[in-house]
Amino acid sequence: MNNLSFGNLLRRPEAGAFLGLIAVLVFFVIFGSTKFLEPAGAASWLNVAANLGIVALPIGLLMIAGELDISIGAMIPAGSMMVAVLSGHYDLPIWVGMLGSLFLGLGVGLINGILVVRTAVPSLIVTLGTLFAVQGLLLGFSVLVTGTTSVALTADPLAKFIFGQFVGGSFQVIILWWFAIIALFIFFVHYSPYGNWIFAMGGDKVSARNAGIPTTRLTIILFVLSATSASFVGMCQAILFNSAQVSGGMTFIFNSIISVVVGGVLLTGGFGSVIGIFFGTITFAIVNQGIYFTTFDRNWSSLIIGIMLLLAVLMNNTFRNMALAYRPKKK
């Protein structure tokens, strides 16, 4: 069967995201320069994309499954503070600090997941609660323990090499992590049978449960995944910049949702793709950083992102309807 026709490509969830990416590239080549495609320029948006992308992927899966997690906004600084306090302030080995960060993500993810599953309160509200709770805890504890809101950290060379170096002078090593994580996600979401369960959950939770899918466990796993990914990004940032602050991370909430939606994931669940989220993240990062390569004032980038989001959603709707209306031609 030939699946590579133009029509078939358009009906895929990532079609809109791909066209959006092309449009944005053309836009910045015309109004800026091709400099942002050269290594030095590419590093600027790839760094942004990788940090955002590692969080956007699990957020995208949650959205496909019909849930949302905004507590990541607090989990990123929490992850970086955890490693900095344990390994910087208390001088414990870096591996202890890193495990601390990841376990913090695991813990908050479990709380999010269990609360959502047990209470049936919408996950937006639950994670809004944990967003503020984690933020408060973070601020309270760091002042209590260290007396400040920012902590220095010197990671040992090996940790620095794996999690926080600049490859080739300007590319953060997290970009490689991002690619590896994308590969894992593509396998699990689109090739292993488990991906099917996530789509089914977002399509119709009751039917999915009746079909024998462990919806409760799967929901909790997805929340753990997003919180842990966020604390992983925070941890890498702390190791990279040799310090951690309690603030920052809030922009990731909206940015990751934009990336995911531009990437063709349906907000109400049941539709989307990993590669689409990848395109969405890259598109977002290019708009975010590309503005520096043009003569426009930086302030206009939000306008572009807003318009891009609306266009992307309209386009994705159109493509989705095309996919729904699709009938193979009579032979």
Add this chain to the structure above:
Amino acid sequence: MITPILELRNVDKSFGPIDVLHDISLKVHAGEVLCLLGDNGAGKSTLIKTMAGVFKPSSGELLMDGKPVEFRGPRDAQEAGISTVHQFGGTFPLMSIGRSFFIGVEPTKGFGPFKVYDRKKANEIAVKAVQEFGITRIDDGDRLIGGLSGGERQSLAIARAVHFGARVLILDEPTAALGVKEAAHVLRIVLEARRRGLAVIFITHQVTHAMTVGDHFAVLIRGAVAADFRKGERSREEITDLMAGGEAMAELEAEIEGHLAAQHNPPAA
């Protein structure tokens, strides 16, 4: 006498102080269509949910093949071979036919941690299963469920239940939202399921549809079986009257006609 596949014996169901089902006794045999008729609120949904393991009867018992069974949940009932197909087919509009057919039991190829969902096999089996039920228009397992018509979705859901070994098929108002032609389609599939030796419980309030496929009829009124009869024992008018709660529909219709006539020809002043 042949043992019925599923039997309800004096089943009562109440939610707190509210009694919904009273003393229901019903039998369904293999290769037979039982039509459950009843007006809205007669307790049809509660009854099918009790059979499907969603609710436990407050008293009375369920028997499968003559042996008492107790379902702890819908999964239990499904494993025993009782499948419910809901009005909208309980399917996932944005998933492909193959994927939704095998949801939860995906076929895989490869081994170890590299087991991969076998799209080709899933699509082939799904399309074949549906086509065996006479829906030849479905020939591509990659099509999305949302693009199918209501009747095709129902047919897919029924084919799926049969493929996974259902012995008792509960169809919850499968024709309610469908047009005439689509409904005929679904009725044909009900007959095909019966031919294959399934016990079908067909819930509807459309007497015509019930009379087309039913072998055995039970009319529910306020949670009790008001009538239980075989094909050909009652006329359509009698069934309609029964469903309306014993009031003669004919009288009601006559009243409406009289009212209309009065409006069209106002009495001379």
